[in-house]
Structure formats: C-alpha cells, structure tokens
Amino acid sequence: MILPLGGNTALNNNQLVVKITNANLAFGQTIGMVWLATDNQYHAKIQPAYLETTQNWASFHQSTWKLDLNKVLNYEITRLELIVYTYHNPNLAMPAAELSSFDLIINDTITHQIIINQRHIKTAIVLEIYQKNGQYKCRARGEYSNLSLSSLNKYVQTELNENFPKNPQNNDNYEQETNNLWTGTAFAIDNHHLLTCHHVIAGANQILLHQQGKPTLQAFVVMSDQGSDTAVLKVDMPLTVSLSLQTGQRPLLGESIIAMGFPLASISSQLQVNTGNIAGLMGMYNDIRFLQFTAPTQPGSSGSPLLLANGQVIGMVTATLVGGQNMNYAVKYQLLSAILSSCDIDNQPTFHDNIHTPELVKRHKDGLWLVECS
Known part of the structure; x- marks a missing residue:
C-alpha cells in the first residue's frame, strides 16, 4: 500500500523493518539518518540511533533499518521520529549537500514516497512510529527545512550530532559534486x-x-x-x-x-x-x-x-x-x-x-x- 503524506497505518508486530529505495543520495557519506525517541512533547528521552552509531533497539545495514519497538517504546517514550539530514563539516571543501526524493518500504508492504522537489533542503522529518490502544502504528511525515539538523536542538531538548562521519565509506561522491551549480x-x-x-x-x-x-x-x-x-x-x-x-x-x-x-x-x-x-x-x-x-x-x-x-x-x-x-x-x-x-x-x-x-x-x-x- 502507498502511505500518503499525513496518513497512518497499523503495524503487524513489534519488529520494524524500513528499507531505503529509489534514492540518489549518498547515505553515510554526505547524508545521515537518525531515529529520535521522544515523549508526547517531542522531547528526546534517550540517546538517538544514527546510521553510524546504532542502539540496542535500532540498527542499520545495507540501506535497511531494523527496530525492536518493544525495547524502546514505553509509558515515557511514546514515539519515534525518523529524520534525514545533511552532514555538516565547516572544514570540508565541497559544495553544500542537499536532500532529494527517495522511498521508504516499511515491513515490505507499506511504501512512503518522500518527494523533495526544492533545492537546498537540509533536514526532513519523514516518519513517525507510535503506539495507540496497544497497537503499533506509523505515520508519514513530510516536514522539510533548509536549516540544519542542529536547528532542532532546542525543540527536542538534546544535542543532535550533525557532524560528518570520521570514516565515510568513500570519497567518490564529493568529486562528482564539485561541478554543481x-x-x-x-x-x-x-x-x-x-x-x-x-x-x-x-x-x-x-x-x-x-x-x-x-x-x-x-x-x-x-x-x-x-x-x-x-x-x-x-x-x-x-x-x-x-x-x-x-x-x-x-x-x-x-x-x-x-x-x-x-x-x-x-x-x-x-x-x-x-x-x-x-x-x-x-x-x-x-x-x-x-x-x-x-x-x-x-x-x-x-x-x-x-x-x-x-x-x-x-x-x-x-x-x-x-x-x-x-x-x-x-x-x-x-x-x-x-x-x-x-x-x-x-x-x-x-x-x-x-x-x-x-x-x-x-x-x-x-x-x-x-x-x-x-
């Protein structure tokens, strides 16, 4: 099924699998992702799970996230927010990266199409996982901004790490971007x-x-x-x-x-x-x-x-x-x-x-x- 922007649907169980497809983005090189565990006020309660720094409830491998919702959602942590963002490194000699469209496949049956037609988008909140009446559910989010990930810090009340990974997979993408206008x-x-x-x-x-x-x-x-x-x-x-x-x-x-x-x-x-x-x-x-x-x-x-x-x-x-x-x-x-x-x-x-x-x-x-x- 296609999950429309703002739409929500039930999940079958506590094991969540989210695959990234149709992406022309260098995840782990210039583009990062983070799961933020929050309360109802969207305040972070525990350490987030990043591509390069996963947690016992969330791991990432070969374009796929795997989460155990029973290990993270509880009476205090009521929702998970998936955020996609561009890495920031003021000393990196390369043009500014930006987000573009991609798809998320959730538990092999649900497709959320993230459509980004604008230039200079730096941060996107794309998915929300929560529990209602004992049922795990997901909602398609679409809140995009040309401000960096750190601009969310004061709202989620934690210090989000937007820094470039110390050991990116390769540097091929950077040279390709140097001719961009x-x-x-x-x-x-x-x-x-x-x-x-x-x-x-x-x-x-x-x-x-x-x-x-x-x-x-x-x-x-x-x-x-x-x-x-x-x-x-x-x-x-x-x-x-x-x-x-x-x-x-x-x-x-x-x-x-x-x-x-x-x-x-x-x-x-x-x-x-x-x-x-x-x-x-x-x-x-x-x-x-x-x-x-x-x-x-x-x-x-x-x-x-x-x-x-x-x-x-x-x-x-x-x-x-x-x-x-x-x-x-x-x-x-x-x-x-x-x-x-x-x-x-x-x-x-x-x-x-x-x-x-x-x-x-x-x-x-x-x-x-x-x-x-x-």
Missing part, C-alpha cells in the same frame, strides 16, 4: 552590500551575481550565520539601487506583502513577483526569529525580500515547509537589521507612499540579483 536570490542594502541566505552560499567556492543588461559581479562573504540562515555579501562595483529594511514596530499579522526573486533560474532568469500576506508571526516550532507568509515560493526564492507597499523590507525568504499549504518562512527585519549593525553596515531607511505593485516593482527591481554559486 545552484542559485538563489540576493538584494542590495547599500552601495556595496547585499543580503541572502546562509544556505544559498554555504559551500560555494565562487559566488556570482547576475542581472539582465548588467555585467556579472563577483561577490564575497562578509559574514554568514547558519542559525538565522542569513549571509551578508560584498561587491567591489557600486550598486545603483538598494532596498531599505522596515524600521520601528508596526502590526504585521495579515499585512499584504510582495515577494521578488529568481526562482527556477534553470528555466528562466526573469525576475518573478508574487503577492500574499503575513500569516503568522513565528516560524517553525514557534521560532520568534521568523515569520510565516503566503506568497508562493519555488526553488531559488531563498534570499528574496518581502516588501510592503511602501517599499520597505519586512523579511527575507528562507524556508518552505514542503507538503504544507503556503507554509513559507522569512527572517524578520529586526534580526536582519541587527546582523547588519554587527557588521557596521548602515542601511539608510527610505520612505515613499504606498503604491501599486507594478510601480513598486519598477522602482526596486534593480536592487534584486540572481545568485549563482559553484
């Missing part, structure tokens, strides 16, 4: 600096900025913060148009916004514009650094500014919850402003009256740049 969006915030996402430029040996009708610029990283998924870039050639961050406090819930960026750059390098509104004032797991918005996003949207009708930026697109309806997230302007201040960068506020979207795009489009990383 990936793209995102950046926007200018003064004559020489731009903002984009950390995950857009992470692992890049070269960062190029493109805009139709203008020379290609080479950018350099001033700072990059994984926790906030924010990076500041610098270029030598003066930028003619820059955007201003919102200043002060204002009610944002329900506010109309315009998102501008370069999604799907492999198909078209044209600037894309989408509209929506602010749907929530917190990110995933109630993270106050982010807000939720409804303007559609696609791969390449990361780093796009969210603008009000007066042209001020209230957020920067960072993540989309794949499988969620319009569950898109942006870094709040307050955090972006604090990051610029820490770099001694002065983003001068500019004001104009609320204007219609076509005029807004015309005024500010030259402040948007397509980011190409290699």
Whole structure:
C-alpha cells in the first residue's frame, strides 16, 4: 500500500523493518539518518540511533533499518521520529549537500514516497512510529527545512550530532559534486552590500551575481550565520539601487506583502513577483526569529525580500515547509537589521507612499540579483 503524506497505518508486530529505495543520495557519506525517541512533547528521552552509531533497539545495514519497538517504546517514550539530514563539516571543501526524493518500504508492504522537489533542503522529518490502544502504528511525515539538523536542538531538548562521519565509506561522491551549480536570490542594502541566505552560499567556492543588461559581479562573504540562515555579501562595483529594511514596530499579522526573486533560474532568469500576506508571526516550532507568509515560493526564492507597499523590507525568504499549504518562512527585519549593525553596515531607511505593485516593482527591481554559486 502507498502511505500518503499525513496518513497512518497499523503495524503487524513489534519488529520494524524500513528499507531505503529509489534514492540518489549518498547515505553515510554526505547524508545521515537518525531515529529520535521522544515523549508526547517531542522531547528526546534517550540517546538517538544514527546510521553510524546504532542502539540496542535500532540498527542499520545495507540501506535497511531494523527496530525492536518493544525495547524502546514505553509509558515515557511514546514515539519515534525518523529524520534525514545533511552532514555538516565547516572544514570540508565541497559544495553544500542537499536532500532529494527517495522511498521508504516499511515491513515490505507499506511504501512512503518522500518527494523533495526544492533545492537546498537540509533536514526532513519523514516518519513517525507510535503506539495507540496497544497497537503499533506509523505515520508519514513530510516536514522539510533548509536549516540544519542542529536547528532542532532546542525543540527536542538534546544535542543532535550533525557532524560528518570520521570514516565515510568513500570519497567518490564529493568529486562528482564539485561541478554543481545552484542559485538563489540576493538584494542590495547599500552601495556595496547585499543580503541572502546562509544556505544559498554555504559551500560555494565562487559566488556570482547576475542581472539582465548588467555585467556579472563577483561577490564575497562578509559574514554568514547558519542559525538565522542569513549571509551578508560584498561587491567591489557600486550598486545603483538598494532596498531599505522596515524600521520601528508596526502590526504585521495579515499585512499584504510582495515577494521578488529568481526562482527556477534553470528555466528562466526573469525576475518573478508574487503577492500574499503575513500569516503568522513565528516560524517553525514557534521560532520568534521568523515569520510565516503566503506568497508562493519555488526553488531559488531563498534570499528574496518581502516588501510592503511602501517599499520597505519586512523579511527575507528562507524556508518552505514542503507538503504544507503556503507554509513559507522569512527572517524578520529586526534580526536582519541587527546582523547588519554587527557588521557596521548602515542601511539608510527610505520612505515613499504606498503604491501599486507594478510601480513598486519598477522602482526596486534593480536592487534584486540572481545568485549563482559553484
């Protein structure tokens, strides 16, 4: 049977076998997996089981997990979460790894298809095992993020190990990835600096900025913060148009916004514009650094500014919850402003009256740049 996203089904017994199939991922080389044993509040209760560090209740061999649920689920440990993630090693000279689609075959009879169409996905919660009325059950999860595994630490209340294995199986995959290109969006915030996402430029040996009708610029990283998924870039050639961050406090819930960026750059390098509104004032797991918005996003949207009708930026697109309806997230302007201040960068506020979207795009489009990383 096919287990749809969000669906659940009963398991025959306490012996669980989960096989990975149809995967173009280097599990154990650049991609890791971990079983997290939690209570009903999703707080970890015992040491997790990793690909490279298994437990007496979970082991992994030749693309297959084997679990004894009787050894782990009890009155205190009520659920198991299977998380797939990219390994992190800041000293590894390779492009940033990312997740892609694969299938899970559960007890040879249940198929869960994990569909990941977006670029730069770093962490995915894909399966949940729990017990209800004395019956073991599994649920298909689909919560994907371009933040690293360690971003879950404060929510699960344990230190998750996202580090690269000390003895990976081989290094063939790394050389194959060195010719990869990936793209995102950046926007200018003064004559020489731009903002984009950390995950857009992470692992890049070269960062190029493109805009139709203008020379290609080479950018350099001033700072990059994984926790906030924010990076500041610098270029030598003066930028003619820059955007201003919102200043002060204002009610944002329900506010109309315009998102501008370069999604799907492999198909078209044209600037894309989408509209929506602010749907929530917190990110995933109630993270106050982010807000939720409804303007559609696609791969390449990361780093796009969210603008009000007066042209001020209230957020920067960072993540989309794949499988969620319009569950898109942006870094709040307050955090972006604090990051610029820490770099001694002065983003001068500019004001104009609320204007219609076509005029807004015309005024500010030259402040948007397509980011190409290699």
